[in-house]
Amino acid sequence: MKLDNEDLFEQEVEELIQEIHTHYGYDFSGYARASVYRRIKRFLNNQHLSTIGELREAVFNDSFYFESFLQEITVNVTEMFRDPSFFLSLRTNVLPILSTYPFIKIWDAGCSTGEELFSLAILLKEEGLLERTKIYATDINQKVLKQAKEGIFSASNIAAYTAGYYASGGKQEFSSYYLSNYGSLKFDSSLIKNVVFYPHNLATDSSFNEFHLVVCRNVLIYFNRQLQERVFTLFDESLVNLGYLALGKKETLAMSEINKNYNFVDKGNRIYRKTG
């Protein structure tokens, strides 16, 4: 059978994925391929590379280059108060129950550059829970974690963020949470004083603590079913009985083994509760 260019490209990508695993320890074998192909083509294009061969050479000769490749593949795009109805639901359906615990532990898995994390922290603060909540913010990508710690976001999205904040039930002036400076917004660092940041790879690392709420949104869409199942098991092991699991608006537990132990708290917003 004659391979057309696309088949050849895909075959070379498979080899690249294996070599990256051997060489750098990152396992992308369980990633859904359509996005991987698209991101690699985009990266080749942006870097003015014409073949996977050239890419391989660059990636394996230079670990900094690999870092930027990693950025591209893992898709770090995020926003504050994405799906305000989700945050509103968290505020009204979940936080009141969490407030009955003396001490609350939350895992924000795949937190990217921190927009989701700061949105969560603002909610917790307004519901009077921030002081007794510890948030573990993790991502595969160390560079985004560093950015998340700084809490500086572009001001260009401020209108959407402000609208999202109020639609999420925001109770203050949104502008009271940040200082605006040369096109960027520096968020109040006291919001994350109880946050710990760790690199954690959902594809290979194990459960490291027990949580009352796990938030993992728009990460699983990049995984195949098998890897999704691994991650669901990981979350299940990491949740206390009656703990909550929040997925992205288009992600679901429906096909998972663990689904039978979970009930919907809010179906439209994909918030589940473990029944135990």
Add this chain to the structure above:
Amino acid sequence: MGTASHLIVIGGSWGGIQASLSILSALPSDYSIPIVLVLHRLRNTDGDLNSIFEKKLLLKAQEVEEKDNITKGYVFLAPSNYHVLIEKDYSFSLDVSELENYSRPSIDVTFTSAADVYGKNLIGILLSGASKDGSSGLKYIFEKGGTSVVQDPREAEVSTMPQSAIDIIPECTVLNLEGIKEFLFFLHDHRTA
């Protein structure tokens, strides 16, 4: 896993809802080729678009959920704020990466991804819109041996989108809405699975 060997992808922006409703409401519930519809819409709005299509179509209308199988009898709508990609096993993937042509969902993204999987068995249709999104995706479909159809700009509510496709794909087929319907019926009758 999805199975059907052909796919129709339709893109539209300003005026695209009316145009696609007009086409799709003419199709029977057992239409033989699955259809994916990418319309630009406001961000962070919920599925009201879906309910409009549910009401007006004989085909089933459904917002894409990640990993849904591509099956005939359905019109799959791109959800707000996600790009829709197509996997080799004829299932959908969703993606929240950067806007393309100021849009997410972007028509180019879905057209391109579908062309890589369906090749010559892909039919792309670009409707009315005030955007340039879709034209390079439609061109890619053409280059992969698929069929590129553009709504006649003279009929389109906003001609920018169809016209920019015609500008870069002189070989594309230009049809008005009636013509597009006829073409889709022709495919329905003649498609060999």
